[in-house]
Every structure is written in C-alpha cells, then in structure tokens.
Amino acid sequence: MANFQVGDFVWAKMTGYPYWPGKVAEPDKDVKKPSKKVEMFFIRFYGTGDYAWTKADLVHDYAEQKQKYAIGKAKGFLEAVRQIDHAVERRAKGLPDTSDEESEEESEGSDDQPLAKKAKHEKSSSATASGTPPKKRRKSAKKSLPTREEVHVSSVDNLNLTEPCVSPDTTADADSTTSIVAKDVIPTDKKIGFLGLGIMGIPMAMNLIKSGHDVTVWNRNQNKCKQLLSAGAKEGTSPADVVQQCDITFSCVSDSTAVRDLVIGNSGVLQGITSGKGYVEMSTVDNDTIKEISEAISMRGGRFLEAPVSGSKKAAETGQLVILAAGDRSLYMDGYSCFEAMGKKTFFLGELGCGANTKLIVNMLTGTFMASLAEGLSLAEKAGLDQYTLLDVLNLSAISCPLVQTKGSAILEGHFPANFPLKHQQKDLRLALQMGEVLEQPLHVAGAANELYKRTKAIGFGDRDMSCVYRAVNA
Template structure:
C-alpha cells in the first residue's frame, strides 16, 4: 500500500486502539509534548469530542477518499455527530476562503489541556488518572523507569503485561509458579517452540529469571504480582521463599490480582510491617486487552508507589486511576466484575431463550449490535458462543470467584445483590459442567444442558 503523506491541517480517519475509525484533523502538538519514541505518528484532534492523541501513520487514512466507506460501516449516533462536525468545519472553512484559525486558539484544546493538568496536580478530588499515549488522552512518549521491575505470575493477564513492559524498555525479572507450556496464541504471535515455558519465553525477549518470589523481590525495586485468587495471593506473600522474605525497607510491592478487601488489607499490613511500600492495582480487561496494552488499572494505597509505577502503567494500560486508601481498588474491581459477569449471564440467557422460542440467534445478535447495548464485549462474546469457541480470554472460574467475592462484600455492607446472586448460581452450574477453564462466555452451556 502506498504511503500517505499527511501534513498539519489535513482531515483524516484515525483508529485508536480497539475503537472504530473516527474523523479528525492533524494538528500541531503542544510545544512541550514529545512524540512517542520509536513510532511514526501524527498528533490528531478528533471531531465531536475533546480528545487528542498521537496516532500511528498506519492507523490514519485521508478523510475524503474513505468517507463513504467509513459512513457505511459506522452507524452510531456519536459517530454521526462527529461526521456532522467535520462537515460544519468544512463549510466554515469555505466561507472563510479556505483559511482556518490556529489550533492554539481552539478553546476546546485549552480546556482539554487544563483538565489534564488539573488531574496531574491533584485538583480532581474523585480520583487521579495516568493515561497512555495510545489512549484517548494526550501524553508524551513512555520513558521507562530506571527502577528494576519484578513480575510474579505469567498467566493470561500477566503474560501480556510483561510483554508490554519489555517492549517499552523496562528491565524485568520474572517468576511463575508453574512450568506449564506457553499459551497457544502467545506461541503463534512470537513463533516460539511449544516446549517453552512462560519464563523461557520472556527470557528470550530480554527478561531475567528469578528462582523464587523472595529472590525476585530482593533483586528488584518494584515487584508486581498477578495471580488467580486470594489464596494464591496470600501464599505468594506468606509462603515458603515468599515475597515477605525478600521485602526490605523501601521495597515496593504492587498486588494486581483481583481479591477481596480483607485480603488486600492483610497483605498491605504485612508488607508495611517489614518497611515495604504497598499498592494494590487490579486490572479491568481480558487476555486480548492485556496483550494490546489497553488495560484499565485501578490503584489504591501508597501514592508515591503509584507515581513510581507511572511508566509501567502506561506500558500495560490505556489509563489508570488512583482511588485512595487500600481496599478501594479491590472494592471497585469486584463491583465492575460483578456487573460484567451478571451481564454475560444475561446475554447467554437471551441467546438460549431466542433459540428456545424459535428465533434466530444470529438475528438476535444483529439487532443487539445496532442498539444501545452494542459494544465490542457483546459482539465478541456472542460471536464466540455462536461459533462454539470458548477459548479462555477471562476464565469462567475467575468471574465466578469475583461474583462470589462481590456478593460477600454486599453481605458485609448489608447491601442486597440479588442479580449477582442469581448469576453466580448459573456460573456454578457451568463449573459443575466442567467449564471452569473455558472462557466466561461458556456460561451459555449452563442453559443448554
């Protein structure tokens, strides 16, 4: 494909992450904003929003030649409003004889920059966020921290996180509890021998190997952990050759596992008792989102650790939020996963009810994808169900664990969770049908057996 040469002022279609192509204009970035390192990209202002971002050249297309094509494949209300904004811009430009106002005079641009500055200065009392260069907010290039990074747990989520840390130039030491083979899709992407373990894979990519969790912590300044459940998280810290044995004053420990508030509080206390600095940072996303470096990170605890992790969070996610004291991130994560798990069970129920009443499941999905509930999540999960593809992107056993923990949290707060409780029973049935290690969408099978 021929290279398209763009310049300041050109109208384009820009694709950002997993979002559909969106109309925008190539503009000059602020003087103190550097291009992301190693990327050929342009700074784009998107129409219909206040978003600006660096977009890779391969994700940009000229506006006019591709206008009809894009309008056919994107039908959302916000998208149409963005297209209308482009047309209004062109009409105004034509009336002005082809001249346009300087980007610096755009009040929306100044409003956006001000809002980001206020977040960095801590004026947003609700939460503070760090957003990556490939997210919907502006940011400079990711300069990797000079701190030594450790990572414990190379499962579905951890593997993608470590890969992105290495890609962005971080020095990483890894450890994994089991020596199971590399997940199939990671083998395919990197073309490694099937006998390679997760640790072998990342050593090939430049990581170092730690023999035990204690050794990793003792070798590193900041150690991340991402394991399956509260028991695994406790064992990793408190068990033989565990994290606690390697903690020294000033060492940082970041727990990324989705666990209950009680567990995260206990871990924070034992780490702090040894002089360590603690941050919880569970992530919202899936294996695919982790591989793409588009996770949403929810952090709470030691604010200085959060700031020290800035380049790591930018490498692994599209945005991160600081939510205050330890336990808040665990609570928020469980609420989010409770909603997602309940929604997935409802979608499966709808698909099977459509089939039971003689309706086309494909038509149901087509209608759903054109309505207000349309989303990448719905489309991917439904397509996988209809294809009988339940390869894990987020384990069913893990979403059921999250539902169970959320229900328990509701009990503690004396708050009813009847919808989550009903969904939890369906997932338990799916587990009884041997679906634990399949994707959460395999809850569908609980309705057909």
Template sequence: MSVAYKLGDLVWAKMKGFSPWPGRVAIPTPELKPPKKAMNVQCIYFFGTNNYAWIEEHNIKPYQEHKEQLIKSCKTAAFKEAVAQIEEYIENPEKFGDFDEHARNPEEEFDKLKDVMKEDSSDEKPPEEEITTPEVKKKSATPKIRLGISKVKSIKRSSSTGLKGTPRKKVKSISRSFTDSDMANEKPSMLNHSFSKKSSLLHRPSNILRPETPPLDLENVSETLLEKNIKASQMKFGFLGLGIMGGGIVKNLLNSGHKVLVWNRTGAKCKDFEKVGATIAVTPCDVVEEADITFSCVADPQAAKEMVFGNCGVLHCPSLEGKGYVEMTSIDADTSHDIVEAISGKGGRYLEAQIQGSKTQAEEGTLIVLAAGDRSLFDDCQSCFKAMSKNSFYLGEIGNASKMNSVLQVVGGVSLAALAEGLALADRAGLSQADLLDVLALTPLASPHLILKGRAMIESSYSTHQPLTHMQKDLKLALGLGDALEQSLPLTATTNEIFKHAKRLGYANHDVAAVYIRARF
C-alpha cells in the same frame, strides 16, 4: 484431483468450525439419515470421540498422505488421543472389532445409501446436518437423525445431574472448501451446543473440548504501545505470574523498555520471556530482593497470599525496606489488608492495583488500572501503568480498589448471564441469534464487549480470554462484600449460581462466554 473414497478408508475429515480430525469412512447408524441435496458426501467415523457425521468430500483428505502436515494442526488432549487411537487401529485393527456391526452387509448397505442420496437430491429443502449422541429412546413416527456410536454404553443416572449425555447439535452443511491452508490454520473449537426445542433439559456435554488460547506473540509490539511514546523508568521491576493477564502485561513492559525480572509457578513459561529480554528468578523471594518494585498477578486471593506468606515468598526477603509491592490479583479487601500489614511491617510499600480487561486488552496495553494504597508507589509505577493500560485511577485507601473491581465485575457478570439467556430464548423461539445481535448493536444497550461475547456464544468460540472461573470467583468476592455491608445482592447471587453451574458442567477454564451453555439447560 478428486479422490474416490471407499468404505474403510482412513482419512482426515473437517467439519466447519473444527480442526481436521482423524477418521474412517464408515457405514452410518440406521438413524443417521443422508443430508438432502448432497451428492459428494461420506459418512465419517471420528476416532477418539466415537462420533459419526456426514462430511462433504472436499473436506476430506487421505490420512497417510496428509499426516505429517495435519498432525500439528491441533494440540488438544482429545486430538492427541484420537491420533493415538487411529495409529493403534492401523497397527492392530482386530482390536477395535467391527465398526460397522449395525450393518448386516456393509458393502451392500453402502451401495444402497448412495442410491438413497441420489433420490433425495431432487428435494428442494436446504441441506443441513444434525448431529446428536445417543439418548433415551422415545416413541416417534419419524426417526431422529443421530450421531451414531457403534457400541453404546448404558447411560447412568445421577441423583444430582440426571441423565449424563451430550446435547444435540445442529449445524449447516459445509460450504467452505477444505484447502491445505484451512487445515494448517484452523484453530480447535468445541461443539456448538445448539439444541432443538425438544431437547431434554437433562442432557449436558460429556466430552468438553476447549480451544487452545492463541500463543502470545512476544516480539510483536502493539500499535497502541507505539503511540504512547513511553519513557521507561530506570528502576528494576519484578513480576510474579505469567498467566493469561500477566503474560500480556510483561510483554508490554519489556517492549516499552522496562527492565523486568520474572517468576512463574510453571518455570517453562519464563524461557520465552527470557528470549525477549526478561531475567528469570528462581523464587518469588529472589524477585523481590533484586527488584525495586514487584508486581503480582496470580489466580486468586489464596495464591496471592502464598506469594507473600508462603515458602520462599515475599516475606522471606532479607529486607523490604523501601521496596514496592503491587498486587494486581483480583482479591477482596480483607486479603489486601492482610498483605499490606505484612509488607509495611517490614518497611515495604504496598499498592493494590486491580485490573479491568481481558487477555486481548492485556496484550494491547489497554487495560484499566484501579489502584489504592501508597501514593508514592502509585506515582513510581506510572511508566508501567502507561505501558499496560489506557488509564489508571488512584482511589485512596487500601481496599477501595478491590471494592471498585467487585462492583464492576457484578455489572459485567450479570450482563453476560442476561445476554446468554436472551440468546437462548431467541433460539428457542425460532429467531435468528445473529439478527438479535445486529439489532442489539443499534440500541442504547449496545456494548462492544457484549457484542463480542455474543458472537462467541453463537459460534461456540470459547478460546479463553477471561476464564469463566475467574468471573465466578469475582462474583463470590462481591457477595462477600455485600454480606459484610449487609447489602442485598439478589441478582448477583443468582448470577453466581449460573456461573457455578457452568463450572460444574466443565467450563471453568473456558472463556466467560461459555456461560451460554448453562443457559441452554
């Protein structure tokens, strides 16, 4: 049964690629032109973001009626802020003033808009929405279609970044029906930053939303793991770090029958692993003391050093005699040498085991392990490596695994930056980005990884599988290696600057595919 919406109604409105969002039926700004051939649409003001957009009525639901169901559909901070704002509006609407102050007579203007939309319905052009945020006014015979904001704050200038604004976004009309299942299952997505040719190069995103990374399903055993038929070692293993990579690795260790003792800086993460068989330790020192072999997989070289040398770290263990310590954090060779000296100095065994892959490969158990150091420890870890990877390589002396990982990250980082620039150039030239990927998939340059990241770029799907900041960190480590060896790395240096810029734009914790945003400026 269709609902007749009127000016001021509070609703849940869904744009393609976004979760249902709290909004209000409103009068659009004068520059937000009605979409062509779209009869059943409403202009929606979105709480929290202060944005306006035309939304088809089958993608709109009454707010109070669907509140209990849809308030759980997204857990981002921006979504929670929007819900808090609409609830505050319900309690005290006077506090928000007049949303539609740009219309002298709201009801009369609302009726006029309906008449305009009827007249435009005879136009044969395909329907499309164009959404932008306020920008510096330019003289033009044809007014731009903009995403209006009733109260526009002045745009401040910055000596380093220029005008701070939000880039324009062009999206096609919504054709998918707004069903209850869609509302319940839709994952949050950030704005698709696709810009017109006349877009200012100084504009950049001001409100950056990162879709939540899907939670780890600890009880689901991957088919790949089942096919491996692993005979688990009877030793007890410790694991420090349950992040994007560590969580998936520990899941496969547990599902393959290994005994695992876990620690994480955020203790709450350990509870879920405890439910599926892991034991929780209070400190890294406790993990090493109770385990035969301990793996470490944390954020960066500094965090890796803290696990060993910090308060309650590995070196505080009463005895390391015969114990194994495996460093899986992406680190440089110098850091690895510092750790091995400390571990071996107390009678322990050390192995650096760098991993190639992303969140998906960690969960499926299809990583690549690059190991160097104590060969006996490498052999003792074989059942674990088999559970977490599709292959493991022993590369000899300490430092070789870190160096190999850096070289591979150079190739991966430069390739992603090149793909992002290629997609941006295609879009600017008026070519279909989807067609570009289809053609690329048939050429010798085809790579499942690049095609996957390319899809993520054109769909603005930046749910984190490999954090952009981690790639930039690895490029920085590679440059350090190049400096030490007096090896010129001009492409790596340029790529590192591209990723650094993407981080400065606010995409550090998004997926590496978000480097595409940098290519748009």
C-alpha cells in the same frame, strides 16, 4: 441400547447441536456426573477439545451410523471426521489412538482452550439430517461490529508523538480511555519484578519489556518464563529473589490463596522485602486479603499498592487495561511508567481497599450481564428466531458494547478461547456477594448469576471462557 466401553468410537449429541464424532472416555476428576437417573456416557469429541456427559440414547456406534450422520460439510465437522477415521485406522492396525495425547499437549502449551468450533453451520447440518432445508443467514452477521477503539485506529498516525505524556494527576479524564493512543513511554530507571505468568501476566510483563523496563520474572511453572526471557527479561529463582533484585515488584495471580502463598509462603515475597521496596498487587481479590498483605509488607518496611486491572487477555496484550490503584501514593508515582506500558488508563482511587472493591463491582456487573446475554440468545433460539439477527440488533442498540460484540459472536460460533476463565468470573461474583453481605446490600441479580456460573463450573467448563455460561443456560 448399546453398552459402550471406554475407548469406543461413537456418534454423540449435545443439546442444540447435531451428532458429532467422539470417543467414550473416563471423566476428568473435576467433572461431576449429572444427578440424572438415566444411563450416561462421558464423551470426548474429536476436532474440538470439547467433552460432555451424554444420555445413552443419544450415543450410537460410529461405524454403524456413519452413513447416517457423516453428512456435514463444515470445515470443523469434516476435520473431526478425519480425526476419528484416523484413530479408527490406527486401532485396526493395532496402533494406539494418540488423539488424547495431542489434546493434552495443546492444553498444556496454551492458556487458550477453545471449545468446539460449532458455528451456525452445525445447525444447518442438523436441519439437513432431519430433511428440513437450513435457513439462510446473512454473511455479514458473522462479523461483530467494530469497537470504538478500532474506529479510531486510523487516526493514530496523525497524533503528535512529541507531546509530553499525561500526568498521573490527570486521571479523571475518562474520555481518553475510549481510543487507542500511540504510547511514548519513558521507562523508569528502577528495576521491575513480575510474579505470576498466567493468561494476564505474560502479556502484561511483555509490555513492560517492550517499553524498555528492566524486568525480572518468576513463575511456579518455569516454562512460562521462556517467551519473556527471549524478549530480554531476567529470571528470578523465587519470589524472594525477585523482590531482592528489584525496586518495585508486581504480582498477578489467580485468587486470594495464591496471593497469600506468594507473599508468606516458602521463599515468598516477605523474605525479600526490606525498607523502601515496593510491592504492587494486581490480582483480583477481596478487601480483607489486600489489607492483610499490605500490613505484612509494611511491617517489613516495604511500600504497598493494590492495582487490580479491568480487561481481558486481548486488552493485556495490547496494553489497553484499565488499572485501579490505591494505597501508597509515592509507590504509585514511582511505578507510573509501568502502568502506562500495561494500560490505557490508570486511576488512583485513594485509600487501600478502594481498588479491590471497585474491581469486584466491575466484574460483578460483567458477570451478570454475560449471563443475561446468554439467556437472551438461548431464548431467541427456543423461540425460533435467528440468533445472528438478534446479535445484529443488540449491536445497534443502546446496550451495544465490546462484551456483546465479542462474547455474543463467540457463543454463536461455538468458539470460546479462555480470555477470562469462567472459574475466575465465578470467584469474583462470590467475593462481590461477600462484600454485599458485609455491607448489608441485597444483590439479587448477582446472586442468581453466581448460581448459574457455579452450575457451569460443575459440568466441567471452569477453565473455559466465561461465555461458556451459555452451556448451562442452553442445556
């Protein structure tokens, strides 16, 4: 068995995929080594940004085995071979391999961190290597069926855009959330602040700017402000500065710790709150955190509203989020044009805490269903069924929904853009389980799903999309 060193070029294989060109590397600090009593190497795969701990018997010298394994014809595979050959050539000339640096730059410059584009063609490559003819798949199975939103797009041109906007008090009309409606938002004359420019925050703030709102933004990483400043936003020097400049300030950050730090930390929101100032928390956090922050804001004379959102990055970009507001009714009315700009539907749910609890239940159901979908597709593979055909069946069945269409396709194509990071889904499952504990409500299915997401996060996929749970299921 070869004794590889960090930097060696190799062929390595992950479960369910053919051999792929890679390089032995030092593992990331947050990636735990599996507790298996076999020799393993940490491999970074070329052309994908993917990585994995791989058993030593599934790792082979690149140059020695190139003739055997470099047989794929898929575009992604050929690109990976091109990249490793380029790295080999540079090393032969005494030049450094810059592929790691390029990978790091890409991950810093984008919230999307796709895994390998290992679509069904990889399994065809694997079958060819073993001498077994690959199965033919129907081309139409690659494409997910259109959502109801896409079906209704053609009707947008026929809308009467002179009709008045829907009143905030008519939010019980759930049917209006099923189709894309051309927006005619009349922006409030109040100055709007936005704190937290991550995967969701940037497109949400951008929609506020595009709809004519006067927006001031802040983010810990100032580089993320550039796109919004170019679109017309102003930049605050701190959370306190933004709150002082604005009438209503929105926040969207990752978790309870980030929420508390933003509000009570150095130069935090509390230092800018004065009588009448409005603060809207759109992060997904637990009920206790919401009530703690609300009390702190109220003691300074401010108004507080929780408004967590349901929807992924794509929904944020298209202004199609579902907003779950609760708390100060007057602040809800004052900021309603902002909700119109960011979402397709806004619910006012009453007392503080109702928004957080509703959002956690929604995300709990999403997470458990995603885990079930991953298990179903994995079981189909083990049973020798065509996964694309199964996905077609699901998309024509009673459980057809955008999650099956988009996440199912992502799994089969091996492409996982981080629309909703897996670590955030696991956090929401944990918070939902805590809610169940307090209310003495058993949550058997959610508990099992949470363990699966914890496992996926432990093997290094926390920053990737939640659909990466398939990697733990199919290991």
